[in-house]
Amino acid sequence: MGLVNDATNHDATDRGAITPGALPSYATGPDPGGPEATGPGPTGTESTHPRLPDANPAAAALSGLLRLLAEGAPAERLTTAAARARDGGACAAEAALVEEAARAALGIRRTLDQHRRREAELTALFDTAGDLAALRDLDSVLRAIVRRARTLLGTDVAYLTLNDAAVGDTFMRVTDGSVSAAFQQLRLGMGEGLGGLVAQTARPYASSDYRADGRFRHTIAIDRGVGEEGIRGILGVPLRVGTRVIGVLYAADRAVRAFAPDAVALLSSLADHAAVAIDGARLLEETRAALVDLNEANETVRAHSEAMRLATETHDRLTELVLRGGEIEDLAREVAALLGGGIVIHDVDGTELARVASEPIAPPVRGAAESRSGGRAVPVDGTWVWAVLAGPELLGSIALTGRGPLTGRAPLTDSERRLFERAGLVTALLLLLRRSIAEAEDRVRGELLGDLLAPEDGDRARDAGSLTLRARRLGLDLARPHSVLVLHCEEAVRARLAAETARRARSLRGLSGVYEGRVVLVVPAVEPGDRPGPVARSLAAELGRVLETPVTVGAAGPADRPNGLSAAHSEALRCVEALHTLNRTGHGAGLPDLGFLGVLLGDRADVCGYVERVLGPVIAYDDRRGTELVRTLDAYYAHGGSLSQAKDALHVHVNTVVQRLERIRRLLGDDWNTPGSALELQLALRLHGLSAR
Template identity: 55%
Template sequence: MVNPVGMSTDHVQSADRPTADAATPRGTGALPHGSDGTPCGEGTGCHAGAPFLELLARGAPADAYEQPVLRARAEDRPADCVAALEHAKLLALRVRAELDGRRRREAELSALFETAHDLAGLRDLDSVLPAIVQRARSLLGTDVAYLTLNDAARGDTYMRVTEGSVAARFQQLRLGMGEGLGGLVAQTARPYVTDDYMKDARFQHTGTIDAGVQDEGLVAILGVPLMLGPQVIGVLFAADRRARVFEREQIALLGSFAALAAAAIDSANLLTETRSALADLEHANEIIRDRSGAIERASDVHDRLAELVLRGGGVHDVAAAVSQVLSGTVEFTEATAAPAGPLEASRAEGHAVRHGDDWIAAVTAGGELLGALVLRGHPGLDPVDQRTLERAAMVTSLLLLARRSAAEAEQRVRGELLDDLLDARDRDPRLLRDRATRLHADLDATHVVLAARLDAPAADADQEAAARRRLWSAASHLAATRQGLAAARDGGTVLLLPLQPGTTATDLARRTAHHLGTAVHEAVTVGASAPVGDLAAHPDTAAAAYAEARRCLEALRLLGRTGDGAAVEDFGFLGLLLAGDRDIAGFVDRTIGRVTAYDERRGTDLIRTLEAYFTCGMSPARTKDELHVHVNTVAQRLERVGRLLGDDWQTPARTLEIQLALRLHRLSAPPQH
């Protein structure tokens, strides 16, 4: 048999044993001749080959071949006959040895074929390696078989699989290149064998390797390289726990088996790599499919968002469209309602950030935080879907900016109309009414003029200007939702709001102060005028009402009622005393104006009756004497006053204001000559 691993006498140590071939000269195989030239046994009745052919035929053991020679000698046969039998015996033993060798080689080849067949059926390395070691142990009939694989990264070979091993330390050995028998095989790519490893000085002994070998009790060791082309990938070993001489045929057999094992290992590795590559391809295909689906969803949402923008959709329409595409719930929230930390992180990074099971995308414009889009209950978000959410946030910011621009334009128009009402008293009433109608405002309805101002001091001029802008923006939004008007004026804001039935100017002032304060997160004080009507026909009343509202605002400030709202009617003559610009005529008109107007229209004398009534201590009997009229006349006049001023006109607070107004009215009247 040809040695498949290139062994030589320098590397393979085996015992020199004499064989039948060596004892017998190789010739023609003919029987020896006698002195007369005839073959031994001819004519003597000695048939030398017959008994040995019978022994060969029945496969007798080697010692049985001595029996024919011994019988011939015992029977005292001729010397030439005994010599012929001896020669025939040697030839028969040669034939027997040749037949045994062929049968052994046939068995080995059969075992190799079976091994190749078995290994071909295995598909992974963890199955192939144990099968190799088990078959190697079976082929050579050793106590232990094991296999090491080379580690290119660490530059050594390590124990991978063992069969028949009982020592844990041995099973965990690592052999450096050139160390021990296995390290030498791995380094030189040649087989090595030893009858007694511990006594063999050819190998580089180390404490770790020797300790492992001693724990396992190994004595005789045979190692052959596992080769893939010129590369050594490992070493296959067969070992006994007693001294043993491994024959050349056994070494060659293990070498042939190692070649099959290396091919099987390579096939298993290739199959594993192929499976891994297929798995990677499948994973890549899944990623591609997912990305393709995500891209299709992104394209779909892009088309939907574009359509929404073109048809004038709102923020909530964007959230609904993204919810449908991402199969989740997307909501738009104000900046104050979203979690502060994730919202700030999203604004700083420019990307959507995860918050628990939600995703938050900041809606910003020029560094200003406008709100957030929140995707609820969707912890696993594909990067493309994340980008879709971020794009939706960008579209939302554009919509908010567009809405703000439109609102600001409308606010400016509303402010210009209110400025015209306050400043240009000679405006055409019809034109004013048309302009108000386009803004959904009704100047013919009853309104209240409100003056609003921030009370908290600002750190500098820039902060003060920013605070005023916020107040104006909040007031403009309130006016737009209430079908009113708003404008920035005199360091604050003025509003013209319709007065709903059942609501007083005081109620409206307080609600407005609360609403604006909540919107700007600061205290806002609001003063309100008395209700005014028919502003289109009498635009000058708007200016007078604004003056009243400012006086009321000043009175609130002087009284320390910051962040509150009140109307002129709440202060009476105190408002006149507290206000910086005292409007005497306005106070008189608000208090007794309806009575003076009645006297002017009807030619009555109700004002004089009121003066006499208070002068006489509010006694009708004494009043009739003062006026020289009947007491019933006094009663009728006072009843008329009650209908004009209200049922509570004789309460202490009202009588004080009425008496003051009467005195101011008398003082302001031109002297009579």
């Protein structure tokens, strides 16, 4: 019945633990009897038992004791039996015998009272167990426990703390009779105060006056809460489930009170019932939660099963479409029918590949970027977008319209979103198939490219007619002038560079491929005299942005016949190497764009063109105005940039030299006299002088 543990731990005994040694060998309850009375008996009437004859007073007294025990007479009447025997004439020995019998009768009476009291307590415990068993809510169980503890022990306050394994302390959970907010929010560390010691040692502890009891570890927070509540006497017993302590049950008075061993045993028994009820309520709540989770899981499984069925049907339909050689337009129609919206498919360049049941939309660049980074279809302004990927490579995008909040139709469910993404995967497959076909064509183009760029030797002359015929079959007109561009990037992305260049070659009606380890592009010139520098710069910027790595492009040409493409290729290759040497990796240019370096590196030095690009504005000004800006600039550089020496050579005032140089600055720009520009100008002046002669 929850009796206290054996007190072999001296520390626990010193600090107030209740031990069997504290239990007396007899009942400690108050004497139920009172002063002896000859009046009414236990039934409220005058006793009708005849007095024994005076000839045998001791026997009469003993017989009277038995009658009083049987009647449940008060204890006071038992204590007067010896006196009545002496009054009746009993001798000293007989009186002593009667007195000893009276003491035995009192012991029997106390034992019977204790049994009755224990019977009442057990009845109350059984009632408590029944009440707790009928409760299903944990909070209700806890409130019923502390309320019954307060009632059974007749204390001012009862409360219960539960252990927090995560924090390592025990906290106030439920109180009954408490009026202090600070007390109701107490947390006790293991070993702190009376309750912390009970939670730590799993033994009952009691204190008749806790605030004055120095045997326990007092803390400021605990003493403040206990003081605010006004508690003096405290009894605490552990709540155990098996060998595990889950909390502490307390009974406390606001007056000094020494808790008897019976009180300890009673509260311990109640704690044992309470622990079982708490664990049962916890298990019941966990079971309820598990049932809720199970129902949700069943619903999730049902929805997932339906989604899987739909996904399987969709997969079969889309797979059949691919196997029968369907096109992008066929795929768009299938997906639009499945999802009840419009479909628009773009390639990586933003070109519309297919559109079904939708108005034209701009390429969803932002949505494709978000989808690519997040790996999911994303809604953008009422349109769902999925980035079509092949590994890390972006192939294009697929957009679903008419399924957003602005359209009046329900947005995509999770299963429909997955179907849309699956359609994007099939789109990627179709685009890859198209690329494979294009790459097969590119191999044929690559063979033609190799023959066009290969230099002539003595043993093999170039057959221009055959090359022109082969090119015409691929849609390339070699009768027009063509420029050659050599592209360079990191080795890791060269294959992607070749694929991107091939796409641009088709749109430009040109030819591309890999030649001698470099990606080469041959494109027709728009006009016969067009220089390829702008095309090289545009291509370097665009491809660098798409591939997210620097792409350097060197250009040459245009060549007006097939036999000139080999020389143009060599010049474009030298241009790429010059760009790297000049730390202009990631840029595009032709040799003429490199200034005097282009003149030095080019096979066909365009001296007049170079002079025109560098010195043209000054020469034109002299021609229109009849000034001598070119002669002044030549004199200025010839005399090491000295204004005084230049004015002597020109036979003019120094202010005139300054004014002419200011005019040159306006014509050529503020950086005309930087070291690099000065070198270009001096070379152009020399070449201009040679051409004038």
